[in-house]
Amino acid sequence: MASFIFKAALFVVSVVLLQRLMRFAIIMGVHRHMFNHTPGPCRTIPGIDVGSEDITTLSNGVAIITSGVAIIEAEMDTIQGRIFSFDFNQPDKAVKEVKITGSSFNKTALKPVGMSAWEDPQTGKVSLFVVNKPLPPRTQSVELFDYDHKSNTLRHKKTVISDAIFSPNDVIAVSADTFYVTNDMRFGRLGPLEVVLTLPTGTVAYYDGSEAVQVASGLSGANGISKSQDGRYIYVSGLLDAQLNVFERGKDGRGSLLLRKKIDVHTSVDNINVDKAGDLWLGCHYLGYTLDLLTGNRWTGTAQVLRMRLDADLNPDVREVLADDGKLLKGSSVASVYGNKMLVGTITNQMILCDLIAF
Numbered sequence: 001m002a003s004f005i006f007k008a009a010l011f012v013v014s015v016v017l018l019q020r021l022m023r024f025a026i027i028m029g030v031h032r033h034m035f036n037h038t039p040g041p042c043r044t045i046p047g048i049d050v051g052s053e054d055i056t057t058l059s060n061g062v063a064i065i066t067s068g069v070a071i072i073e074a075e076m077d078t079i080q081g082r083i084f085s086f087d088f089n090q091p092d093k094a095v096k097e098v099k100i101t102g103s104s105f106n107k108t109a110l111k112p113v114g115m116s117a118w119e120d121p122q123t124g125k126v127s128l129f130v131v132n133k134p135l136p137p138r139t140q141s142v143e144l145f146d147y148d149h150k151s152n153t154l155r156h157k158k159t160v161i162s163d164a165i166f167s168p169n170d171v172i173a174v175s176a177d178t179f180y181v182t183n184d185m186r187f188g189r190l191g192p193l194e195v196v197l198t199l200p201t202g203t204v205a206y207y208d209g210s211e212a213v214q215v216a217s218g219l220s221g222a223n224g225i226s227k228s229q230d231g232r233y234i235y236v237s238g239l240l241d242a243q244l245n246v247f248e249r250g251k252d253g254r255g256s257l258l259l260r261k262k263i264d265v266h267t268s269v270d271n272i273n274v275d276k277a278g279d280l281w282l283g284c285h286y287l288g289y290t291l292d293l294l295t296g297n298r299w300t301g302t303a304q305v306l307r308m309r310l311d312a313d314l315n316p317d318v319r320e321v322l323a324d325d326g327k328l329l330k331g332s333s334v335a336s337v338y339g340n341k342m343l344v345g346t347i348t349n350q351m352i353l354c355d356l357i358a359f
């Protein structure tokens with residue numbers, strides 16, 4: 001009898017594992033093929049070669065870019081994390097490195113990924129929120145800065161560390177000192193197992209200016225996060241389930257989130273930006289299986305950008321703006337638009353600028 005129970009249990013576990021592996025293979029796009037197209041002429045922006053993982057564009061057309069995330073242990077000492085700026089109004093110029101000041105912040109330990117800016121509607125003052133993600137078991141955090149455009153300088157003002165912020169990936173500011181942040185994985189160095197099994201261990205935390213609390217869970221690879229123009233909705237991408245989660249913010253003042261819709265995107269969505277019209281711009285990994293980060297190869301992956309427009313009932317209209325099998329760009333993680341131009345960033349290598357002519 002004991003032998004029968006053991007065999008039955010082994011069979012059930014094997015079936016579940018097989019289902020998970022098949023699901024992972026489908027999400028990674030092993031069955032897909034890409035047809036390359038761009039919305040207009042595109043060119044590589046000089047000065048970026050170790051990543052442009054996230055991009056946020058201010059109302060004046062200045063884009064802020066995170067660069068230099070470490071993907072293997074050796075890169076913790078060999079690749080320096082930096083933040084750059086790019087002016088959409090002067091597209092022929094290269095990026096500029098943003099100077100970071102503040103005696104309380106060790107900028108040599110910076111490994112930036114997700115980022116968000118808050119512009120004060122009365123004063124125009126810009127606060128920048130940056131996820132600092134060194135490899136585990138090192139402490140990961142959200143760093144708060146004041147940004148001065150004239151001097152292109154970030155002044156560090158606060159480090160946020162919390163048990164509710166255990167594996168931060170991206171952040172969205174909802175005021176000058178409050179934010180939501182995604183946690184992509186829970187088990188640190190066992191993260192690759194979470195990826196392959198597409199485990200729903202991702203969460204969202206809310207920081208109210210003094211403490212952080214979990215406000216959403218059960219997400220597979222919670223990655224990019226953004227908000228609607230009116231602040232009513234919070235958008236969260238599931239990198240490992242090819243879905244976009246739409247949450248409505250509660251009115252309790254505690255940052256609570258109510259899931260309103262899960263949208264199948266049929267691609268692995270990384271970061272999310274929302275333009276002035278309220279459209280979502282998604283940096284995606286359509287052929288995720290080509291993205292080989294575990295070996296330290298920073299020049300792998302494909303590029304895909306989607307524009308998603310939601311109606312009043314949150315029904316999506318999606319257009320593919322850019323697709324490339326790696327000849328133009330490898331490992332797209334974000335797209336940010338200003339006027340008729342679009343920046344597309346990558347996890348670990350270059351960044352391109354495209355004209356938005358037709359898509």
